Amino acid sequence: MSCYRVRVSGLKDGAHINTFEINNQFFELFVNNEAFNFTGKAEVTVVVKSFNTEIKIKTLGILNTKCDICASKIEAPISNSHTFLIKESPSPQPSTDEIIYINKGQFFINSSQYIYESIVLSIPTNINHNMKGIKDKCDKEMIQLINKYSKPVITTDPRWDKLKKIKDIK
């Protein structure tokens, strides 16, 4: 994991860019998580402006998966970008959607978790050949076969189901 280490403290003013190649092996770092067939890169830029430090996590690449309509191969371009503020905290604190806390005297962070989240959050819940930026069209023969042999099922995104449950508890 140390290869996704990024220096966030003790830097000169300006933008400090770190680029990482991301492939399937990257996802093996995350136990209990879905594996993705993804090839792309992550650009982690630390911007230091006097007393303010920001970190921008930009991810982009191609996700190889199956079309939700025709079930044939699809190469979906995905990208995401998110900026966090870096703040020093006297005691360890979990990061939020906006702030990554570092300890006093901490110079580096491991950016892999943030890269992972950036990619996962950029994957659309429904991927199909009608999406913008997809070269190929749906396989019509496959659709006919699917329609012939399958009954309509209502599919929901499991992530949304989880969220709904959380809301219900509250």
Ligand SMILES: [Zn+2]
């Ligand atoms: Zn399709």
